[in-house]
Amino acid sequence: MIKILHLSDIHMGSGFSHGRINPETGLNTRLEDFVNTLGRCIDSAIAEQVDLVLFGGDAFPDATPPPYVKEAFAGQFRRLVDAGIPTVLLVGNHDQHSQGQGGASLGIYRTLGVPGFVVGDAIETHRIETRSGPVQILTLPWLTRSTLLTRPDTEGLSLAEVNHLLIDKLNPRIEGEIRRLDPEVPTVLLAHLMADNASLGAERLLAVGKGFTLPLSLLTRDCFDYVALGHVHKHQNLNKSNDPPVIYPGSIERVDFSEEKEDKGYVMVQLERGKAEWEFCPLPVRVFRTIQVDVSKAAEPQAALLKAIEKHELQEAVVRLIYKLRSEQIDQIDNAALHRALSDAHTYTIQPELISQLARPRLPELDAGSSIDPMSALKTYLDNREDLKDIQSELMEAAHRLLEAEEVLWLETSKGGSELEKNTNQNSQQVGGNVDAQLRLL
Numbered sequence: 001m002i003k004i005l006h007l008s009d010i011h012m013g014s015g016f017s018h019g020r021i022n023p024e025t026g027l028n029t030r031l032e033d034f035v036n037t038l039g040r041c042i043d044s045a046i047a048e049q050v051d052l053v054l055f056g057g058d059a060f061p062d063a064t065p066p067p068y069v070k071e072a073f074a075g076q077f078r079r080l081v082d083a084g085i086p087t088v089l090l091v092g093n094h095d096q097h098s099q100g101q102g103g104a105s106l107g108i109y110r111t112l113g114v115p116g117f118v119v120g121d122a123i124e125t126h127r128i129e130t131r132s133g134p135v136q137i138l139t140l141p142w143l144t145r146s147t148l149l150t151r152p153d154t155e156g157l158s159l160a161e162v163n164h165l166l167i168d169k170l171n172p173r174i175e176g177e178i179r180r181l182d183p184e185v186p187t188v189l190l191a192h193l194m195a196d197n198a199s200l201g202a203e204r205l206l207a208v209g210k211g212f213t214l215p216l217s218l219l220t221r222d223c224f225d226y227v228a229l230g231h232v233h234k235h236q237n238l239n240k241s242n243d244p245p246v247i248y249p250g251s252i253e254r255v256d257f258s259e260e261k262e263d264k265g266y267v268m269v270q271l272e273r274g275k276a277e278w279e280f281c282p283l284p285v286r287v288f289r290t291i292q293v294d295v296s297k298a299a300e301p302q303a304a305l306l307k308a309i310e311k312h313e314l315q316e317a318v319v320r321l322i323y324k325l326r327s328e329q330i331d332q333i334d335n336a337a338l339h340r341a342l343s344d345a346h347t348y349t350i351q352p353e354l355i356s357q358l359a360r361p362r363l364p365e366l367d368a369g370s371s372i373d374p375m376s377a378l379k380t381y382l383d384n385r386e387d388l389k390d391i392q393s394e395l396m397e398a399a400h401r402l403l404e405a406e407e408v409l410w411l412e413t414s415k416g417g418s419e420l421e422k423n424t425n426q427n428s429q430q431v432g433g434n435v436d437a438q439l440r441l442l
């Protein structure tokens, strides 16, 4: 039986805006949070006498963290070296330089020959002799186009086609590694990737448009006894049959508000050939709290706000107060009193949002995620505007002419851009406002 601690997505050095400077240390409190939480993971690896630590990638927000952040990270992992616990550091997307290859922020551990440390920046199998016997770790770092494909391979292809091509090239590479595995030895696939039914969190925003998605079937192979993943910040097991477990431990600290409601922690694994038992171990991390309240209909908006704040335990939490109000209520808000009410928080932000009397609920068909051509979008919008019914056909025709128009007309309309922008900002999120403005340009 081999005991493994699996953690991932440390992102040390991120989220400084949620912290403040600790006057005693001169450091951002969020860096201290991340270091303390990583420290707890390492404490537990040492106390539980694990045979191996697997890190699933994304050590820092980028490949070139400041030296004091790098040092804080190294200071914790150094404790594993002293304890004689072998460790695999996998390279995630945030550890790679956007130019060139390799794990820029983690490669130093190999260069220095840190005893027992393996850097996973290539598709290869590492046989590690632990105190409880040998184990095979197949490392699959974050893949980019340039990992497996050349520029001519991908010329003129859509992102989806490139994704397919990448999987076609990846399959034989993994197959080749699998063929060389010792079937008697417990085996782990350690990979930093987006698997195709993982539910998303902040990592989607952090790496927007850059990623590839790999099918789960590529990971759930008999030869793997445990699949240790990184990248997705929400802890989850992707394989319902649990054979093998396909586990994202998630990030160890909340990176931003999208992780407000997620438990954070690491995973303890008991591994044998053909069998893995695992347990998620939650960590006591910094609380994030959103207080969202609409006081636009309240007779006394200030009192309503204070009441909403009072309902929450804010002690040492990272807090954001988001409230909606009408412009004529602004004078009724006592900002100093709001600041006093939030002063127990570790840090806080106050985000008032003015609602326009004209604001209408957004049409789901016109969501940013849906692909809809401009004419259909306009039609959908007009179908929901009773007041414009009489001139609907004229508006459609005018829009048609606008879209068909010569480049000259385009230039003329884009000159009106500033007015359009103004209007869009006032009615932020309002597709309606946008279309209105475009029509006014006619």
Ligand SMILES: [Mn+2]
Binding pocket: 057, 058, 092, 093, 094, 192, 203, 230, 231, 232
């Ligand atoms: Mn990642």
